[in-house]
Amino acid sequence: MNEFNEYFKSAFTVDNVIFGFDEGDLKVLLINRGEEPYKGKWALPGYFVYPTEDLDAAAKRVLEELTGLRNVYLEQVKTFGAVNRHPFGRVITVAYFSLIKISHYTIQPSSIAKKAKWHSISKVEDLAFDHMEILNACFHRLKWLVRSRPVGFELLPPKFTLTELQHLYEAILETELDKRNFRKKILSMNLLIDLDETQEGVAHRPARLYKFDKEKYEKFLAEGFSFELKESKKKEKKPRKKARANVAS
Amino acid sequence: MNEFNEYFKSAFTVDNVIFGFDEGDLKVLLINRGEEPYKGKWALPGYFVYPTEDLDAAAKRVLEELTGLRNVYLEQVKTFGAVNRHPFGRVITVAYFSLIKISHYTIQPSSIAKKAKWHSISKVEDLAFDHMEILNACFHRLKWLVRSRPVGFELLPPKFTLTELQHLYEAILETELDKRNFRKKILSMNLLIDLDETQEGVAHRPARLYKFDKEKYEKFLAEGFSFELKESKKKEKKPRKKARANVAS
DNA sequence: GGGAATTAGTGTAAACTATACACTAGCCAG
DNA sequence: CTGGCTAGTGTATAGTTTACACTAATTCCC
Structure with missing residues (x-):
């Protein structure tokens, strides 16, 4: 166990690219950051993974706290762990994407949800951290997915x-x-x-x-x-x- | 930064599914574990991610220490983070696979490499930890990859x-x-x-x-x-x- | 109430791609 | 020089993808 302590040094998070479809546009739910770093910028919803929580569970929790939705299409995409991706320390994040029906979405009372807004994916640019890269990876995966499986229904x-x-x-x-x-x-x-x-x-x-x-x-x-x-x-x-x-x- | 310390509690590793091809068989390089847990069982080569090391770099390092090979096809597949996947504590691992030419592989002097052996993928069973699941995920990804890109050459x-x-x-x-x-x-x-x-x-x-x-x-x-x-x-x-x-x- | 505007809904022929299938060629070993 | 072995090659058919243009049903406006 000695070896372990030496490496207990990374913060571990999930980020969730939440896709919706409305007005003929593919949208993504973003949070306006209320604090440093990147205060005021748009970012993907995400949070720490609790020590006693599985990865998928953390992604589901983030999603539910924000949208109130459960039983939603959710898929792990890729893990991002560049050393300097977070200016405050080493943060490794697992990116997920989910597909929800915007018509079922209602603003939740949580403080995070109040800062959330849907953005047309074609207009998103300049997100906090490396979130643009994460969004692109998830969008790319969704494109691939939709060609091979009829998941479109999840969004309608x-x-x-x-x-x-x-x-x-x-x-x-x-x-x-x-x-x-x-x-x-x-x-x-x-x-x-x-x-x-x-x-x-x-x-x-x-x-x-x-x-x-x-x-x-x-x-x-x-x-x-x-x-x-x-x-x-x-x-x-x-x-x-x-x-x-x-x-x- | 306060929030951070609270969640600096996970060990973070990479595991590498190293594929080779020999004698008409697809093979995977496994390590015989010399210590608990799962002492004596076969496991995927892996190690902690150093605090100042990118994920891909960690996977490359694991590969090179074992095989001496650089500039190899390497791809991140999926992250495994079930709470109890390691009996000694919370360990989250990013799974990679790499494709190498077995003919170019030579046993390295490192202590790990001495416990390494190629196994026909069809005969592998009962690996340590959740490594069977990881292997399956990587094999599945390889199957998919080979259908859409001519990566086979990496193995020949x-x-x-x-x-x-x-x-x-x-x-x-x-x-x-x-x-x-x-x-x-x-x-x-x-x-x-x-x-x-x-x-x-x-x-x-x-x-x-x-x-x-x-x-x-x-x-x-x-x-x-x-x-x-x-x-x-x-x-x-x-x-x-x-x-x-x-x-x- | 009639016509304009607007989107829904429908079929086919041609290009392309995937599949099934069996024999001859060339080398070595005995 | 024959038998054993693997290399190497073509074609016809089934199936899939593509391009393409008109009629149908409803509301709106006059």
């Missing part, structure tokens, strides 16, 4: 239209998708339940509402299925390759 | 045959691949340089030797290309799907 309200779903994917992937191909792909997965309801109060033809088929989704995960979404090349107008790579040497 | 000697390369992929993916399709795919990436040499001293038609085109590989990474390798279904004999998913509702 229980009932949604296909166009909303498409806009969500477009916001995450930062690209445009072809409407017909998107629908083909999504519907062919059989993970949507057509609710036989339509939108109300919109000044155009109302769209059908769908919900997400949780049961099939579990199966989907268990079987390790995956799917791919590819960018529409509509705008690029570049001609297709005619020749195939010649395999013979 | 500078000159290799296509069959060796295929065996490597089969060992990592734990599946069989179709010889012709594998060659087509690999060669179509144009990342191999045909050395116009052949094997010597084999009791059969000698195979051509290739080396890896580092320059093109860098480009490949920069452009974010990816490729996919899929399992041969030769043995399964299951009929192909005839009907396509019907998109119309």
